[in-house]
Amino acid sequence: MIPKSKYDVIVVGAGVAGCLFSRNLARAGFSVCLFEKKAESELGYKWWDSVIKTVFDEVSLSHPSGEELYETGNIHFYSPSREFSVFARDTGKTYAVNRRKFGQRLLQEAIDAGAEFHEMSEVLEPEADVVNKKIIGVTVKGIGPVCADLTVDCSGLKGIIRSQIPFETEISKDIVDKDIFHTYREIRRKRADYTDERFIVCFGKDRGMNWVSFRQEGLVDFFAGRMGGQENCKPSRETVAELVEKFKYGCDAEIIAGGFEEGIPVRRPLDSFVENSLMVIGNAACQCHPVFGAGIASSLYGAHIASDTAIQALERKVTTKEKLWAYNVKYHRSELNQAFTFFDVIREFVLRLSESQIEFLLASRIVDIGEVWGKKELQTPRGFNSAIKLLLKGKKRLPLMLKLKKCLKRADRARGTCTEYPIRYTPETFSEWRKKIKSCYIK
Numbered sequence: 001m002i003p004k005s006k007y008d009v010i011v012v013g014a015g016v017a018g019c020l021f022s023r024n025l026a027r028a029g030f031s032v033c034l035f036e037k038k039a040e041s042e043l044g045y046k047w048w049d050s051v052i053k054t055v056f057d058e059v060s061l062s063h064p065s066g067e068e069l070y071e072t073g074n075i076h077f078y079s080p081s082r083e084f085s086v087f088a089r090d091t092g093k094t095y096a097v098n099r100r101k102f103g104q105r106l107l108q109e110a111i112d113a114g115a116e117f118h119e120m121s122e123v124l125e126p127e128a129d130v131v132n133k134k135i136i137g138v139t140v141k142g143i144g145p146v147c148a149d150l151t152v153d154c155s156g157l158k159g160i161i162r163s164q165i166p167f168e169t170e171i172s173k174d175i176v177d178k179d180i181f182h183t184y185r186e187i188r189r190k191r192a193d194y195t196d197e198r199f200i201v202c203f204g205k206d207r208g209m210n211w212v213s214f215r216q217e218g219l220v221d222f223f224a225g226r227m228g229g230q231e232n233c234k235p236s237r238e239t240v241a242e243l244v245e246k247f248k249y250g251c252d253a254e255i256i257a258g259g260f261e262e263g264i265p266v267r268r269p270l271d272s273f274v275e276n277s278l279m280v281i282g283n284a285a286c287q288c289h290p291v292f293g294a295g296i297a298s299s300l301y302g303a304h305i306a307s308d309t310a311i312q313a314l315e316r317k318v319t320t321k322e323k324l325w326a327y328n329v330k331y332h333r334s335e336l337n338q339a340f341t342f343f344d345v346i347r348e349f350v351l352r353l354s355e356s357q358i359e360f361l362l363a364s365r366i367v368d369i370g371e372v373w374g375k376k377e378l379q380t381p382r383g384f385n386s387a388i389k390l391l392l393k394g395k396k397r398l399p400l401m402l403k404l405k406k407c408l409k410r411a412d413r414a415r416g417t418c419t420e421y422p423i424r425y426t427p428e429t430f431s432e433w434r435k436k437i438k439s440c441y442i443k
Contacts, residue, residue: 019103020303024303044102076201080355084362154303184223184240198214206239209292269331309324345414
C-alpha cells in the first residue's frame with residue numbers, strides 16, 4: 001500500500017509508545033499513518049521486561065496474559081565484588097512481559113482501530129516549515145514527502161525527527177554519550193539437567209550492571225550494561241562472554257535471541273517533548289528509568305498523556321507548541337517523573353564513585369538496591385530519615401557520606417522542581433524553570 005500524501009497524524013516507530021498513540025488517535029476518528037523501519041514479523045524483542053501492573057489500568061490497556069507473560073520471582077542482588085548480597089522477594093506488583101507478543105498485540109490493536117501501518121518504511125528526516133518553525137510531515141525512503149497536521153516521534157534513542165529538527169528549538173536534539181546505557185543481551189537454551197532457577201543481578205561493576213537469569217523455563221538470560229562517557233570500562237559484550245563462561249554448564253552454545261548491542265537513554269526525561277505540530281514520546285523523549293533503563297511502563301504512560309493532548313488539539317485544529325504544552329505539564333509533574341528525576345541526580349553522583357565506594361554504600365545498606373530496582377514498596381524515593389543516622393552508619397567514610405547527604409538534598413530539590421513545571425509556555429518562564437532544574441546537578 002502506498003501512503004497518501006496527507007494524514008491527520010504521522011507516527012514514526014511502531015514500538016509500544018507508537019502503537020498505543022496510534023491506537024488512541026485512530027479510535028478518536030483521526031487518520032493515522034504509522035511508519036516502521038522493520039518488518040512486522042521483527043517487531044518487539046524476543047525477551048522479557050519488567051512492567052508495573054498498575055500502568056495498564058492507567059493507560060486503558062488490557063493486562064497481558066497467556067503467551068504475553070513470563071514467570072516473575074525473587075532477585076539476588078550482589079555488590080561489585082559479589083561479597084555482599086541482598087535477597088529481594090517479588091512483591092507481585094510487576095509483570096515479566098514478553099516484548100514480542102505484547103508489541104504485536106499493541107500493533108494489531110492500532111491496525112484494528114484504523115491506523116494505516118507501513119512496515120519496512122524508513123523515515124529519513126522531518127519535513128518542515130522553517131519560517132514558522134513547524135514540522136509538517138516526514139520524508140520516507142523510496143516514497144518522498146508525506147504530510148500531516150501532527151507528527152509524532154517514537155523512533156527510539158536515535159530520535160529520527162527530534163535529532164533533525166531544522167530550526168532552533170527547546171527540544172534537546174542530541175543525547176550525549178554519558179546519558180546512554182550501552183547494553184548487550186543474549187538468550188540461550190537452558191540445559192534440561194540444570195536446576196538453578198535464580199535471577200542474579202550484580203550492580204555497580206564496570207560502571208553499570210549485569211545479570212544472569214535462569215527464571216524462565218528452558219532459557220538462560222545474560223545481560224550487561226555500562227554507562228557511556230566512562231574511561232577504562234569493560235565492554236558489555238565482553239562481560240556477557242565472561243558470564244556465559246562461568247555458567248557454561250547450564251546453557252547451550254547457540255544464541256536464540258539477542259546477540260546485539262543497544263543504547264538506552266538513561267537520564268531524566270527531556271525538558272520539553274513538543275514543538276509546533278510535533279510530539280516526542282518514549283525512548284526518543286528519554287522516558288526511561290535513569291538507573292536501569294526500563295522504559296515500557298513510562299513509554300505507555302507518555303503515549304497515553306500525549307494522545308489525550310493531541311486529540312484535544314486536533315479537534316480544535318490547533319497544534320501549536322502552546323496547545324501541545326499540556327503533555328509536557330502532565331508528564332513532568334507526575335509522580336513517575338518526580339521519581340525518575342530524583343534517581344537521575346543520584347545516578348550522576350554514583351558515576352563519580354569508585355567501585356569500593358559503591359561497595360560500601362551497598363554493603364552498609366545505606367543504599368537499598370532492592371528499593372531502587374522497584375521490587376520493594378516504593379511510591380516516591382524517600383531519601384534518608386536523618387543526617388545523624390547517615391553519619392553514624394557511615395562514620396568510617398565521612399567525606400563520602402557528606403557528599404551523599406548533599407546529593408540527596410539536591411535530588412529532593414529536583415523532585416520538587418518537577419511539580420513547578422510551567423503550566424503555560426512562554427520562553428521566559430520555561431527558561432527560568434530549566435535553570436532551576438539544572439541547578440540541582442553538580443556543576
